[in-house]
């Protein structure tokens with residue numbers, strides 16, 4: 001009886017940032033030094049991020065959406081250009097294309113991996129295709145060798161919003177295309193509140209991205225303040241943006257990036273636990289991890305087979321919410337959102353993989369603040385659905 005009372009009061013959020021005293025301590029230095037805009041903490045975070053992701057350059061920005069925007073700006077994407085994006089992703093993958101006045105061309109996803117469908121990608125390439133944005137959704141890398149083979153010579157921007165620490169054929173995300181973009185939103189495995197990172201091995205792109213994130217200034221504020229003539233403003237030879245990360249966020253990032261691998265290992269352990277437990281349920285499809293892929297487990301996303309399941313997906317989410325378990329659809333089918341469906345006259349059925357993922361996916365809690373009993377409780381509650 002007592003146990004039941006405790007269970008009824010349990011509330012497991014879909015995600016929680018894993019922060020504590022170390023992050024709290026790390027904030028002291030920028031607060032007391034007074035240097036809180038982009039400065040030494042951001043610089044140190046970038047170095048650690050670049051090292052972990054085995055890339056030459058990492059440039060911190062305000063979030064992954066601004067990272068995607070800058071990636072397209074630096075590649076010269078403009079009106080009349082087409083950029084291929086998966087139809088099942090967060091809306092900002094497509095929005096970044098719109099910011100440039102270019103046309104997002106949707107490509108269906110493979111319902112097994114939730115990532116871009118290679119066969120359809122080949123058919124979507126035209127003479128106007130100026131970039132492709134494969135998304136490493138939920139922390140599983142897109143099949144990058146085949147993306148590249150489908151589009152020789154076309155620049156590739158990895159949307160690795162969910163993929164810090166993920167890997168593909170032994171290589172980390174972020175160095176698999178021309179530019180990588182990451183997010184540190186609190187639903188990601190490491191967080192700085194809001195925040196993003198650009199990665200590249202190309203020196204020229206890095207140099208331009210560095211300026212573009214800071215209004216197009218030829219030197220950073222830190223360089224100017226510590227230089228011989230801090231009172232002289234720099235020159236601006238391009239139209240840039242203020243997409244900088246703050247040093248408060250940088251300080252958090254330094255602590256978080258050091259925990260990334262431990263976070264992923266723990267998530268891997270519990271993802272395996274879920275998969276083992278759920279494999280016996282014939283109306284659930286557990287996430288697939290192809291050989292040679294290292295999943296980052298930003299999210300653990302199930303597919304509900306409504307032909308066999310005792311409840312429809314939305315009723316199941318409602319039921320689990322009542323049991324104190326937060327769930328969400330994996331993400332959304334962007335071609336079904338009003339702006340995109342109206343602007344480009346797209347029907348839901350035009351992208352059947354994305355449509356199914358939109359209707360039948362269910363993300364369940366998997367994060368580093370969960371306790372062993374939370375994972376057992378989630379399994380117990382899902383198994384009890386009949």
Ligand SMILES: Cc1ncc(COP(=O)(O)O)c(C=O)c1O
Pocket residue numbers: 063064065066089090092093135137159161162182183184185195196
């Ligand atoms: C696939 C994908 N791309 C881009 C973004 C945007 O990231 P941010 O919130 O940092 O702008 C997200 C955020 O959830 C995402 O999941």
